[in-house]
Amino acid sequence: MMNIDIINPNAKFYRYQNDNKLRWLSNDDFVIWHSRTELKDEKYLLKPNWPECCPGHRSLPDNIVSYLSMFPHCCKSHKTLVDADWFTLEKLKRLPEKILETARQTENLIASKLDESDWYDHITEWIEYSIESFGQLPKGFGSPIALNVYLSHIEHILNCSYEKIYQPKIDKILAFINSYESHDGAADQVDIIELIGKYNKWLEIFPWQISYLTHLKAHFENQIPILSGEKKYNRYSGISKIRVITEERLVTFLMESTQHILKEVNAKALATQGNLSDPEKKCFEIINARRDHELMQLGENINDERKKLYKLFKQWFSGELRYLKEITPILEKLAEEPAIKSAGTERDRKDHYEIEKLHNEFCPRMPISEAVQHFKILTSTPSKNNAPFLTEEAFKSFIARAFGRMDIGKQKINFGRGETNLIISLFAEFFQKASRQWEPSGQCKDKYVSLLTDNFHDWKKSKVSANFKVRPGAWQ
Structure with a gap:
């Protein structure tokens, strides 16, 4: 849980139009204090007397004391905290305990995950979590307090405590830490x-x-x-x-x-x-x-x-x-x-735009409104090309041709790369619903495969049939 204080009484929370989910606050207006890290369900692999187990570990408490004895006069940026009315050394009272705890947990997690197949994801996610647990000072007040003490210790342990067989993995972990310290890949400031x-x-x-x-x-x-x-x-x-x-x-x-x-x-x-x-x-x-x-x-x-x-x-x-x-x-x-057009065209052209009045020739037991409601999403959902899968006119033509059996040409679905299975899923979902409620037999998959291939250009029946399955949540 983040420990945040708003330091500017006039700070304004912004939100996107009427969206209550997206809000943001300027980094001039708040401070995030350090917080404890929690490592659950991991077997303890370190020595029982850690950090008194060796000179390298014994130096960590001494380094913490040395750092805090100089703080906030340790650097130019942190020195500005002296005049900040929202800052007090009381906030750092439990920081030494926090550094030791997070360092111990980090060493233990690295030791337990280094031989696993997904070692990199586990270790880098934990280190990222640990770095962020040191909090964030407002813009202009320097780096998170004591973060350098923690990172220096972890880098030292990685360089000194592992056999050569682990060196390629150790190098990758060190590179990840260095990217944080150097801000490589950091996002540009945006308004x-x-x-x-x-x-x-x-x-x-x-x-x-x-x-x-x-x-x-x-x-x-x-x-x-x-x-x-x-x-x-x-x-x-x-x-x-x-x-x-x-x-x-x-x-x-x-x-x-x-x-x-x-x-x-x-x-x-x-x-x-x-x-x-x-x-x-x-x-x-x-x-x-x-x-x-x-x-x-x-x-x-x-x-x-x-x-x-x-x-x-x-x-x-x-x-x-x-x-x-x-x-x-x-x-x-x-x-x-x-x-x-053949006889009846004028009547068809008029009725074509009144699709709700059509009789469902494709599945007579099914109300035509069920088909309209199910496939209407193709007109309101944009593809990866940022245009809808079907225009309103193309949608009406599809309903009139497929369900009203009108003499109208095939339509073309606008879709982007990787979206063929998404479209097939919509037709498979329609088949699943129809076979349960309106079809006399559930053995009518080919009929619903043809609903796609016979009414739209560039759809091969063999390919559609092979991939004809529902993908839950695909259209939500």
């Missing part, structure tokens, strides 16, 4: 408020009011793209860590996401899927969005990444309007040709 401000500006600029972009808005409003990489969990501290993204990387992410969305979701893509309807209304929406951008920039001297975004949107608006203007008369002409 979280500035990052969130940039992201919110992007949300304001993006033309969500255009109908075929609107469905993406909720996803991007509800995410926090200021964290980078995978979470790292420490089994000893119980804390997970993840890096905060840099401002430069956030700007790159926003530009790449914008470009990808605009390339994937546009009038041309809708036309290719056979889902481009009411082009005049779409032109009206784009013209309004373009004017909104002009008004946003009015009287502004914009020199940051927004300048590039506005330029990118301006190009996209222009291209969309030109394409819609050129294709509208062609669409009108095609709609007039009776041979373009």
Whole structure:
């Protein structure tokens, strides 16, 4: 448990919009005092009279006394603590006991784990936990108190107490300790408020009011793209860590996401899927969005990444309007040709956009709403490409073709690298549910494999069948 004191009475806790889970505090405003470390369920391997067992260990209590006798006049940074009204030597009363305890536990853990297969993870996680147990002084007041005493002792023991056969492992542990001491790989200082401000500006600029972009808005409003990489969990501290993204990387992410969305979701893509309807209304929406951008920039001297975004949107608006203007008369002409579809097409085209009213021809016992509800997640969840797996129009076409047996072309699912099994899992989950509730027999796996392969491009039945299984929690 961290022992934290807020030293600035005017300190402000920040949080991301209405999110109560993500909060942060400036490192000028708090101090973390040292705390005990706990090593559970480890067999004791050190000598019973530790640290009186040898000269090397006996020197540790002497080094602690020597260090604290000079503190806080030991260095320039710590000397500033003399005038800090929140600091008192009373806080260090149990520090000697803490250093000895943590050093003993560290030596014992290294001895017990060094021959195990996952020795490196155990030892480095413990050392990280131990380092953090020495606390943190506010910015400008120096390194954690007495941390150097602990690290120097552990380095000495590693260098002097192990046979040569362990030297490669010892070198790796020492390198890990040195990376902490030298701050190699330390994250750059970032302003979280500035990052969130940039992201919110992007949300304001993006033309969500255009109908075929609107469905993406909720996803991007509800995410926090200021964290980078995978979470790292420490089994000893119980804390997970993840890096905060840099401002430069956030700007790159926003530009790449914008470009990808605009390339994937546009009038041309809708036309290719056979889902481009009411082009005049779409032109009206784009013209309004373009004017909104002009008004946003009015009287502004914009020199940051927004300048590039506005330029990118301006190009996209222009291209969309030109394409819609050129294709509208062609669409009108095609709609007039009776041979373009078989009898019943006009009825189908109308009903296609009323999918809830369709009769489920695929599984007659199942209400069509079950299929709509199950697969709707494909329109609201972005793939690794940052665009949804299916547009609203493509989703409706899929439901109409697969369940309403309408004469509509196959659709294409937008997915990124490594997401094929995720999509297969969604169809396998649908099969599992249907076979239990609505199918007369549970022996209908091929039917549900074909639900994917027969209605979407680029899905091989053999591959889908081989991987057709539910992955719990994949879509949560």
